[in-house]
Amino acid sequence: MLYLSLRGILKYIFLFLGLKLEGVHNLPDKGPVIIAANHVSNWDPIFIAIALKRPVHYMAKSELFNYRLLGKLLYKINAFPVRRGTADRRAIKNALDILESGKVLGMFPEGTRNKTGDEIKFQSGVAMLALKARAPIVPVACLGTNKKCPVGWFNPLVVKLGKPLSVVKYKEKRINTVNLEDLSNQIKAEINSLLLK
Numbered sequence: 001m002l003y004l005s006l007r008g009i010l011k012y013i014f015l016f017l018g019l020k021l022e023g024v025h026n027l028p029d030k031g032p033v034i035i036a037a038n039h040v041s042n043w044d045p046i047f048i049a050i051a052l053k054r055p056v057h058y059m060a061k062s063e064l065f066n067y068r069l070l071g072k073l074l075y076k077i078n079a080f081p082v083r084r085g086t087a088d089r090r091a092i093k094n095a096l097d098i099l100e101s102g103k104v105l106g107m108f109p110e111g112t113r114n115k116t117g118d119e120i121k122f123q124s125g126v127a128m129l130a131l132k133a134r135a136p137i138v139p140v141a142c143l144g145t146n147k148k149c150p151v152g153w154f155n156p157l158v159v160k161l162g163k164p165l166s167v168v169k170y171k172e173k174r175i176n177t178v179n180l181e182d183l184s185n186q187i188k189a190e191i192n193s194l195l196l197k
Helices: 002-016 044-051 062-066 068-076 089-100 125-133 177-196
Strands: 020-022 033-037 056-061 079-082 104-107 137-143 158-161
Touching: 002 044, 033 044, 033 125, 033 177, 044 056, 044 104, 044 137, 044 158, 056 062, 056 089, 062 068, 062 079, 068 079, 079 089, 089 104, 089 125, 104 125, 125 177, 137 177
Parallel strands: 020 158, 033 104, 033 137, 056 079, 056 104
Antiparallel strands: 137 158
């Protein structure tokens, strides 16, 4: 399988280059889970995939799938397209199908890369999918991935996984703006906490 082969090769290379993995035991061994991470670089999904012991499925901006060969490669490594800036029902259905089949969904709640490090309002997509699928959320912080070729020998290069956030307390509640914002704020606080540790 291409995903596992690439993951194995890249993991070997980047661990040699100083990539540190923290809290990997926080990923549940089975069942649906959403990975919610900060996003500063195109390296982030690669390093998260290296860190996780389970295959991760990512939403990727639909423009990337316009290139025939790249699109085929993305599908083979568990990515699927999402049209940003719209309520893309097909992407939402794909994401829910992934979670309902007990797999791992990787998402970036900021909705785009944050190259400046300035605070960006989190989108509510992660919270909405977590509540619909009753899936826990594992917050993840990527540090040092914003270099053209990240190497942990010279600067910190770390992927940190936090403890899973349960959505049980929302079980009897409606999926509305207040609850989505509340859960999104919890996710944001957990990611920021990991970034500061």
